[in-house]
Amino acid sequence: MKLDHSFLYNEANFCQRCANPLLLKEDEEGKLRGICPNCGFVLYRNPIPAVAIFCQDEESRLLLVKRKLEPQAGWWALPSGYMEIFMTPEQNAVAEMEEETGLKGAVEHCIGWYYGFSPIYFRVLSIGFHMKITGGTLMAGDDAEEAEFFHLNELPPIAFDAHKYFIKKETGIRAP
Numbered sequence: 001m002k003l004d005h006s007f008l009y010n011e012a013n014f015c016q017r018c019a020n021p022l023l024l025k026e027d028e029e030g031k032l033r034g035i036c037p038n039c040g041f042v043l044y045r046n047p048i049p050a051v052a053i054f055c056q057d058e059e060s061r062l063l064l065v066k067r068k069l070e071p072q073a074g075w076w077a078l079p080s081g082y083m084e085i086f087m088t089p090e091q092n093a094v095a096e097m098e099e100e101t102g103l104k105g106a107v108e109h110c111i112g113w114y115y116g117f118s119p120i121y122f123r124v125l126s127i128g129f130h131m132k133i134t135g136g137t138l139m140a141g142d143d144a145e146e147a148e149f150f151h152l153n154e155l156p157p158i159a160f161d162a163h164k165y166f167i168k169k170e171t172g173i174r175a176p
């Protein structure tokens with residue numbers, strides 16, 4: 001049975017190149033796309049790449065931020081963000097850490113990736129980075145309401161499955 005993926009294009013009504021109404025139809029591979037009958041533009045819906053930062057202080061406490069914005073506003077999460085197009089995943093991780101927490105950091109290793117659900121983009125591909133602190137002062141900034149270190153046995157409920165997965169992988173602890 002073929003799944004109906006037309007909901008992915010619910011808000012894609014016009015060609016972004018020539019403003020002609022888009023047609024929802026299958027491409028040559030039989031995959032549903034938003035296709036412009038006027039100029040041939042094809043709109044793809046892909047997972048959105050994001051980065052998440054796992055970082056501990058010298059007491060092994062975990063760096064978390066309280067989210068100011070949706071999705072999951074008011075929840076605690078790892079510092080994280082959607083990738084900017086001209087930055088590598090590592091550069092994104094360094095930038096997000098400083099923007100959200102005031103701390104400068106360096107990547108120690110890539111933890112892995114998590115393919116998860118997003119209420120806004122349907123699917124997000126999160127790349128987790130284990131980072132160490134190299135400078136700066138802890139201070140919530142950008143889209144973080146608070147930034148704080150938590151002992152691993154006192155973690156608050158975590159906003160995203162991807163972040164719980166990265167925490168579990170690095171510490172063995174199943175965060176609430």
Ligand SMILES: [Zn+2]
Nearest residue numbers: 015018036039
């Ligand atoms: Zn067009």
